[in-house]
Amino acid sequence: MRRLFKTLLVALCMVLTIAVAHAQRPHIIPEPSYIDMAQGTFTITEKTKIVVYDEAWDAAEVFAQDMQQYFGSKKPLRCVKRGSGIKVRTDKFVPEEGYELNIQPHEIFVTGGSEAGIFYGLQTLRQMIVEYNGVVPCCFIADEPQFAYRGVHFDVSRHFFSVEEVKRYIDILAAHKVNRLHWHLTDDQGWRIEIKAYPELTEKGSMRKETLVGHGLNPENWDGKPHGGYYTQEEVRDIVAYAAKRSMVIIPEIEMPGHSQAALHALPWLGCEEQIVDVWTTWGVTPEVLCAGKESTYEFLQNVLDEVVELFPSEIIHIGGDECPKDRWKECEHCQAKMKAEGIESEEELQGYLVARIEKYLNTKGRRIIGWDEILEGGVTPTATVMAWRGAKIGVYAAERGNEVVMTPLPICYFDFYQTESREGEGLHIGGHINFEKVYGWDPYEGITDEARKNIIGVQCNLWSEYLKTMEDIEIQLLPRLAAMCEVQWATERRDESTIREKMNILRKFYEANGWHYAPYYFDGRK
Ligand code: ACM
Ligand code: ZN
Numbered sequence: 001m002r003r004l005f006k007t008l009l010v011a012l013c014m015v016l017t018i019a020v021a022h023a024q025r026p027h028i029i030p031e032p033s034y035i036d037m038a039q040g041t042f043t044i045t046e047k048t049k050i051v052v053y054d055e056a057w058d059a060a061e062v063f064a065q066d067m068q069q070y071f072g073s074k075k076p077l078r079c080v081k082r083g084s085g086i087k088v089r090t091d092k093f094v095p096e097e098g099y100e101l102n103i104q105p106h107e108i109f110v111t112g113g114s115e116a117g118i119f120y121g122l123q124t125l126r127q128m129i130v131e132y133n134g135v136v137p138c139c140f141i142a143d144e145p146q147f148a149y150r151g152v153h154f155d156v157s158r159h160f161f162s163v164e165e166v167k168r169y170i171d172i173l174a175a176h177k178v179n180r181l182h183w184h185l186t187d188d189q190g191w192r193i194e195i196k197a198y199p200e201l202t203e204k205g206s207m208r209k210e211t212l213v214g215h216g217l218n219p220e221n222w223d224g225k226p227h228g229g230y231y232t233q234e235e236v237r238d239i240v241a242y243a244a245k246r247s248m249v250i251i252p253e254i255e256m257p258g259h260s261q262a263a264l265h266a267l268p269w270l271g272c273e274e275q276i277v278d279v280w281t282t283w284g285v286t287p288e289v290l291c292a293g294k295e296s297t298y299e300f301l302q303n304v305l306d307e308v309v310e311l312f313p314s315e316i317i318h319i320g321g322d323e324c325p326k327d328r329w330k331e332c333e334h335c336q337a338k339m340k341a342e343g344i345e346s347e348e349e350l351q352g353y354l355v356a357r358i359e360k361y362l363n364t365k366g367r368r369i370i371g372w373d374e375i376l377e378g379g380v381t382p383t384a385t386v387m388a389w390r391g392a393k394i395g396v397y398a399a400e401r402g403n404e405v406v407m408t409p410l411p412i413c414y415f416d417f418y419q420t421e422s423r424e425g426e427g428l429h430i431g432g433h434i435n436f437e438k439v440y441g442w443d444p445y446e447g448i449t450d451e452a453r454k455n456i457i458g459v460q461c462n463l464w465s466e467y468l469k470t471m472e473d474i475e476i477q478l479l480p481r482l483a484a485m486c487e488v489q490w491a492t493e494r495r496d497e498s499t500i501r502e503k504m505n506i507l508r509k510f511y512e513a514n515g516w517h518y519a520p521y522y523f524d525g526r527k
Contacts, residue, residue, distance in 0.1 A: 024137065026128045027506035029483050030177060030490035032143035040105040040138040044129055046073045049085035056088050056112065058245040059119035062174075066126060070513060086110060086125070088118045097179070097247075098144030101125060103136055113144075116247035120145075120177050127175075130510045149406055149458020150489035151180035151251075152482065157187035157262070158283070159465040160206075160229030161474070167242050168471060172478060172516055174246035176486035181243055181250045182318060182460060185231075188261035188280035188288075192230045193252070193311075197303045198267060205266035206230040208279040214428060222281055236311045244313075251314045251370065256301060257290040257354055258324030264288050270297055272332035283466045285323045292354045293334030302361050309365050316385060319358055322372035324351060352378020359384055370406065373398065385457070389413075396447050399455035407444040408460040413485070415477050416464040419519055420526045429467050429477075436522040439484035440500060461485045472517045479518035483507055 025035055044067070050060045057079065063086075064076035086108040094100055094113035099121030102109040110125065112118030124143065128136045152173050156166070166183075173181060185193045191205035207228030213221045231239070243250050260270070261280045268274045272291040280286055290297050308317065326347035329335040335350060344350050355378055359369045363383075370385040373394045380386070385404040388395025392409040399405045407413075410432075417432030444459050461482065468474050483504060487494060494500075504522065511518045521527075 026137065026139070027131055027503040028124050028127050028141075029503055029507050030487045031493065031495055031503075032124065032141045033492065034140075034142040036140045038104075038138040038140065041132075041135045042103050042105060042108055042138065044086075044134045044136065046071045046077065048077055049083050050077055050079045051083050051085050051087045052079055052081060053087065053089035056090060056115045056118045059112075059115050059122055059247070060088055062119070062245055063122040063126065067129070070126075070129065086122075088112070088122070090114060090118065095144040097148075098142070099124070101139075101141040101143070103128075103138045103140075105138060108136075116179065117144075119174075119247040123175055123177060127507070127510055130513045131506050145177065145490045146492050147456075147458040147489050149180055149460070150178050150486070151182050151406060151408075151458060151460030152178050152478075152485075153182035153184055153408075153460060153462040153464075155184040155187070155463060155465040156192050157184055157190045157465075159469050160190060160192060160227070161465075161471065162229070163231065163235050163239060165471045165474075166239055169474065170239075170243050170246060170248060171514075172475070172482070174248060175510075175514070176482050177490050178482075178486060179248055180458070180460070181248055182253060182462075183250050184253045184255075184464075186253070186255045186262065186320075187259045188286050189283075190228060190230075190279060191262040191266065193236060193254075193308075194230060194232045195304050195307050196233070197307065198300070200266040201263060201304075202230040203266070205262040205279060208262075208281050210281050212282045233307070233311060240312060249314050250312060251316055251318050252308055252312045253318035253320055254301075254304060254308060255320030255322075256358070257292055257297075257351060258285070258322065259320060260290050261286050261288045263290070267300070269294075270300060272328040272335060285325060287325045287327045289324050289328055291332060291334055292329060292350050293332055293336070293338040298354075298357060301358055305358070305362060305365075309362070309367055314367075316368050316370045317362055318370050318387075319355065319362075319375075320372060321351070321355060321375040322389070324374070326351075348377045349379065351375075352380060354378075355380060355384070376401075376403075387460070389462070392444070392446060395456070396452065399448060399452040402455065404455050404457045406458045406460050407456060408462055412439055412442045413459075413461040414464070415461050415481055416467065419477075419481070420521050422526070427467065427473065430464070434481065435527050436481055436484045436504075437497075437527065439481050440487060440494060442488055444488060459485070459489045475517035476519045479511060479516060480504060480507065480522055481519075 052060045060079045068076040088110045091111045096113045097116045099112040099117040101121045110121040191201045195201050210222040210224050211227050213223050240250050264271045264277050265279045270290050277288050329347045355375050373386050373388045382402045386398040387406045389408050395405045395407045416430050417434040418429050
């Protein structure tokens with residue numbers, strides 16, 4: 001009898017163990033589409049091999065290097081063509097950027113619809129390795145993203161960040177399955193990309209004399225310290241390749257016709273009156289803009305874009321288009337003459353004319369344009385992609401008009417905003433209030449008709465760097481809100497508040513394992 005009881009007890013324990021093993025879902029961000037737990041575990045060590053069946057060497061090598069960092073070992077994990085371990089391959093029956101992750105006791109299979117899919121499957125595995133200290137539970141995960149465009153913007157004009165810092169930024173984005181880096185390379189406060197046809201752009205336009213301190217516009221409030229930097233074309237190629245290895249496309253932004261004071265400082269003939277201006281030392285919107293009347297401006301923009309398209313394989317090129325005051329154009333004989341000659345009735349339409357000409361030019365190079373939503377005001381063509389920043393309603397309008405739209409509305413997606421209501425303990429920021437919960441709860445399809453839904457191609461958050469000087473500042477503004485953003489970008493369903501909190505407590509371990517800074521407010525319960 002006692003033996004029978006003991007046997008029953010053992011059996012009961014086994015059943016309970018299995019039940020527990022089945023119940024324990026991994027805490028993955030963004031949430032995968034489907035998870036089925038199984039029995040057993042696979043232990044990943046420094047000796048685990050990655051077996052690459054087809055061409056996915058980049059994804060495998062990046063994972064191997066990330067694991068080297070995780071184990072603190074001398075060498076990355078070995079990537080081989082045959083053997084057992086983590087087997088990666090592509091399969092055309094898996095969705096393009098999707099993957100299947102099948103963890104079994106002796107092998108792991110990562111099958112992607114493309115190399116990008118494999119990359120994302122390995123990112124999921126990477127999070128699990130940190131969660132389970134290398135002993136990952138057997139399971140089957142099938143996953144694919146909701147949006148094709150999952151972007152994050154990085155302003156390197158207001159403050160310059162080094163090549164190594166940009167790569168670190170890319171690492172952080174890639175771990176969140178972001179696939180577009182919108183690189184804001186030019187603005188009033190600094191021109192950051194080498195253009196061989198116009199060396200003055202970086203010789204003169206990449207350096208400002210000093211920088212405004214605080215929000216104030218008091219003459220005593222400048223720091224007196226020169227600030228600058230730029231990327232050589234070789235460095236740009238290196239960064240583009242680094243991102244591509246992580247299945248990320250870099251979309252360069254060359255601002256026009258506004259936000260161009262650094263270019264005007266370098267090449268005064270680009271302005272209406274050719275007056276001498278400084279690389280701007282203040283934040284905001286300057287009246288100094290490119291002249292839209294002179295043919296030399298169009299020639300300049302085309303020459304710059306000729307070099308840009310050689311450096312960036314991205315199909316879309318960002319041409320800015322935001323916040324362009326028209327005061328100079330109203331007074332300019334060239335702008336007025338151009339309007340007359342072309343039958344253009346307003347200065348807004350003149351901007352539309354400039355954008356349309358640049359779009360046409362880029363089309364001849366096999367590229368398309370994306371621009372901030374002001375490009376709608378000049379009656380933009382239906383083939384341009386609109387980046388809706390002044391509100392989701394503008395995005396809905398553009399999508400209903402037939403344009404492709406990336407949603408990045410100010411009240412949700414401006415990660416330069418404060419993260420807490422009280423602002424206590426936060427550094428100086430531009431203003432506003434966007435916390436983790438606001439981002440996580442956002443529905444980018446809100447207010448859209450079924451017909452226009454297909455035109456919302458993606459979602460992006462923006463990191464303007466007026467008040468962000470160091471990489472630590474950048475990371476604290478980005479994390480953990482990017483985790484909420486990537487749920488919106490990738491997952492079809494948001495899970496409840498307690499589940500996301502549980503997941504975030506695990507992701508925090510992942511951030512720490514990678515040595516990334518993050519803001520404490522969400523974890524401290526501060527809103
Ligand atoms: C913007 O924030 N000016 C696009
Ligand atoms: Zn002009």
